[in-house]
Amino acid sequence: MKSPFAYQPRPRPLQLASPGASVAYLGAIVVVAFLYSNPLVLLAAGIAAVSAGLLAGARRAVRLALKMGLGLGLLIVVVNALVVNRGETVLARLGEWPLFGRIDVTLEALVAGLSGGLRAAVTIVAAAVYSACVDPDRVLRALRPLAGRSALTATLVSRLVPVAAADAARLSDAARLRGPGAAEVGKAPLARRLLAGSLDRAVDVAATLELRGYSLDAPRPRNRRARSRYDRRFYAVAAVVLVAAVACKALGADDFQTYPSVEIGLGGATLALSALVALSGLAPLRRTPKKRHPAADGTKTVLYGPKSSRRRGREEMAGV
């Protein structure tokens, strides 16, 4: 089965946008997560990342990333609560623990952990949406003029990772299909076999690259600019979010203090920024053309013909 994080072309705005626009948009959400500690703003950034992924059709990627991100977030909360004894509101006294010493679980340490955990979760979800929705070939093609060989190596890695995952799944199936009288397959032989298979794969891919002319040192022509009608939208949203985030930070929207006692700023700037960031998650929303009755004004509305948005989307995906 294909990894949920693997890129899947879909005729949705986030996938159709140029890599620069998609990266700017998702990057703005991540920047907000690193710029702010206020849990409300972080929550808004999380909502934006999840909405963006869902609107882009990356449901499985978002679901798995949420599981991973929230799991990691919970771990950060627990660890922070156990290792930080600061804070005035003691919720539990767990006594002396070997290595840790005296453990007092405080509300402040929990909230501080929550902030860090949310940040990690937002980053993971945004990265998952990027991975599932942004075409790595287009990203690397954009980077190729800067570092041709490195970009191609990265392309290869991005190709070999899912292939290795598929090989691992096949080997795992074969291990399950061994009769009860056959020797058990330990993890070490399986890993060795996977590694050997990956090396074979790498050799095959290297041969293919040779045949495609990789060894030629031909001058690289300037790539045509990958344009999309959605680019402006994503660049604009990214710019608005970044400018608002910086401005609101200057206005004190990140008013958040954990020690010695919790103080979460919920001023107008914080609320406004949170609302703006959360709404930015709607940027990948696809406008559905209104259906008009052909006879309404005497002209035909082309829904599936050569000029339809679905057709245009397919053409953009194919880079035509």
Next chain:
Amino acid sequence: MSELAIRRGAAPALAVRGLGYAYPQAAKPALEDVSFEVAPGEFVLLAGRSASGKSTLLKAGCGLVPHFHGGEIEGEVRVADLDAIVVGPGELAAAVGYLAQDPETQVVSTTVAAEIELPLEMRGDEPADRARAVEEVALALAIPHLLGRAVDTLSGGELQRVALAAALVARPRLILLDEPTSQLDPVAGDELIWLLRRLNEEWGVAVLLAEHRLERCLAAADRVLAMEGGRLAFDGPPAEFLAWARNADPALETPAARLFSLAGIDPLPIGVRAARQTLRGTGTGPPPHSTCSGGASAVVRDSVAREVQAVRRGSVPRLSEGVLQAANLWVELDRGEDPRDVLKGVDLTINRGERVALMGRNGAGKSTLLRTAAGLHQPVAGKITVDSIALLTQNPSDYLVRERVGDELPGEEGLRALRVVGLEEKVDADPRDLSGGERQRLALAIALAGQMEGEQLPGLVALDEPTRGMDHARKGELVNLIEALAGSVEFVTSGATKATGAAVVVATHDVEFASEFAERVVLLGDGVVIADGPMAEILSGGWYFATEVARVLDLPGVVTPEQGAAALRGEAP
């Protein structure tokens, strides 16, 4: 020589003179003193058994040998006037395209459009030129709808076309293909061959095609080269090749040619059309569209009808009933796009001792059915019960993780499994040193081990596409093994062992192979059973899922050359 001169046909597309080659540390050379030429626009078929040197020869044509594989080489290989021994595959890429057997190993990009465009980008073509070339090759290969797709969502046939598009996008004058249809169903395989013929005729691309299933492409070829032990054993037109193969290597005969040989009819036909024309000319056969009325045809029809009825009534003795029972079986798979139903209400019962060919086009649900029977997938509706199953998947090497056969199969149970597949003598061998067929049997033994009660095999032995890349001789060995597993004959190579009676189900695209081992054929189409009956009936009743003999004679129930020859002689098969 100028490019214009080459395009006008002044230089051969490929010229090989006195070519000898040995892989690094190989005990013997892979190629010895091979000389031939391929003219511009010529369609040449490369025949020969496994390990006869076909793949190595193709790799020499595209520069992978010796530039990528190393080794020692002598002689001369010229591609469109470029010395392939001096210049590497990159420089040759503009003049020659290469397509290997497994398309999975030939894609390096994430999307189809990027994959096809890559060679042009590497060559430094301008974006506008690249866009046009991609569009044109996509149209030529009928894949424009795939351009926006991710490569890992494509079927085997689609992936093979994409790899072919990437090989052709630079408009080479020569294309080298190494068994490109081995993973394709009959429909996709035939389409690919005729696509090559069209490219050959309309674009003037010279084609050098290595294939085992010669019946599929002999009619499309202008000329045949046959390899034997690394040497060129034959070079001539298809009709002469058949006459040569009849005496020199009958394993290379096509079924139609074998039919004519057995029936004593000349000349040997290069395809179905030629065979039917000859039969019409001699007045010995039933075409066009056999009426089965009287004479030889009537005798055959009655005989086959009796046989079919016998199978239908279950007069063939069975050791027990229903080792696999599926009732309204629905299986849903999610391959990264939207989840879809791969099996849609399959009802099927398979009995112990039966030899069943599970057929259908790529994506019809054959592998999914076997994997569900083995517990790798769970049904979303309906149920499936299996007595016990040993499943060999498409890649036998996946089962081999240790460096000694005995370590894979320890103890008495392991030895018993090795005996069943005839490998008890190989206990101390390294699996990597075994031949392809032996590795396949070892993998089967691993799946069987511990599932046998005494000499009794598990209820069901299932093989998924076991004949990929196999020549006719190796397929014959596999037929023997299947018959032994089903308990119908003694397994001769294992000496004393005669294991009794599993149901053997083989998912396969290979119609000729199915006609050799199966007594029943289950045809799947888009997740449902669309035909289920005696092999002779199913494989003589269609266009694609029919043997070559069945297509030549069009007689119900006549599928093999032996049956066909008997029919032509007016005897009951």
